[in-house]
Amino acid sequence: MVEVRLRVNGTAREIDVEPQVSLLDALRERLGMTGTKKGCDQGACGACTVLADGERICSCLALAVQYDGREITTIEGVDHPLQAAFTEHDGFQCGYCTPGQICSAIGMLAEHKAGAPSAVTEELDGDGAELTDDEIRERMSGNLCRCGAYNGIVDAVREVAGP
Amino acid sequence: MRPFAYVSARDVESAVEAVAEHPGARFLGGGTNLVDLMREGVERPRTVVDISRLPLTGIEELPDGGLRIGALVRNSRLAADPLVRSRCPVLAQAVLNGASGQLRNMATVGGNLLQRTRCPYFYDTASRCNKREPGAGCDAMEGFSRSAAVLGTSGECIAAHPSDMCVALAALDAVVEVRSVRGTRRVPFGELHRLPGGTPHIETALDGDELITAVELPPLPLAARSRYRKVRDRASYAFALVSVAAALEVRDGAVADVRLALGGVGAKPWRAHEAEALLRGAPAVEESFRRAADAEFAAAEGRSAPTGMPDSRRAADADGQGARAGNEFKIELGRRTVVAVLRRLADEGSGA
Ligand code: FES
């Protein structure tokens, strides 16, 4: 057992975990926070996306011990215009991918604001591409939606990103 | 996941000591490949030495104008770095074409270099795989080979190296700095990965206790005009069927200098030496590009559909040959992608 201290949504939490326990399982099974979802458990779907010190990661491939001392934000701690926008634009159907989509979009908007390029950014030398639909789709490609709510998701993200 | 002992390393010295002391121990960086393989039971280290807190996170300019990239720089930081973007766009583009936003925030440069060369049969512990279990045989040979390599394969293994970043690093003549209890050494990128031959389970020239500490890029002015193009089954978040990293300098209508490397087609990140040799000094026109691409793929070996595939499935494929399940198509796709990237670089160059 290893003692792991996390700040989860602003609250200090301490847990004892075996080294093989993922951050995802620690959140869901040890802390009872089931908002973060497990889809593939192998980094392929994004359902488990949380923010670690503001950066989006897949919590299924993160060992909890590696995140000792870090600030973790899960959907339970999110209060963001994206949530209303997802409802407004039908950005989901069953809702299983939604916590991951929202956390991912928050991280993505911060990356974009900081000037990070994407694979579809033509001018790498410039200081930030406009957040076109192509940019949104590329930057959100790590989040799959089995219900196929992609058009609504893009609409919601575009609205919140603003002009 | 099989239990293991966990050691969190404070500094490089204690990290290499910890791995040297525990036979079969593995370094853990971002975890995007190792944790996945451990969960599948493909990797079974008894000890994991966590290096994710080591201070190897800088990107610095070297006195000679080259770049030094710390082994624990996250993929997303590397791709966003202003020096990388302006001096070698091919590297930023390659990184951005790999994995997803979440995984790029986790994955490290050193980890990318040491991710396993893999195919679906390597992951499937019910299949035979010489890489997973030396001498067991290879089910990919007669199986679904769409993801497999056509260059540098052996009778033991046809898996393709999956990295995008490594294709750019191969083109850029990177040098890898490696540390162990025996000291520090520098490995030219082209010598880091090994071809499978008769020992596909040995993928690199590094010993198990050696830690990658940095990747250095020599100054290469021509890299300022460089590109990465990736062809894959979906628009994003998929491995390459074929990818091309290239830098091109054209003077008076002729190729003054060129760097070319291929991904998705090689058993290791594939530097296209043959093509480069033919291109240097040749007229910068489509015909030369095509001849160079043909030469590079001359030794390529593709595979058709799995032998046991039902005729109905074969017929469903566009050409009726089961081409989608095989990988023969990569040879012509690879040639055309090389030509397309070189043509684009040449066009951009003549417009400047
Ligand atoms: S559950 Fe983590 S990416 Fe699918």
Ligand code: FES
């Ligand atoms: S809303 Fe059902 S998976 Fe996305």
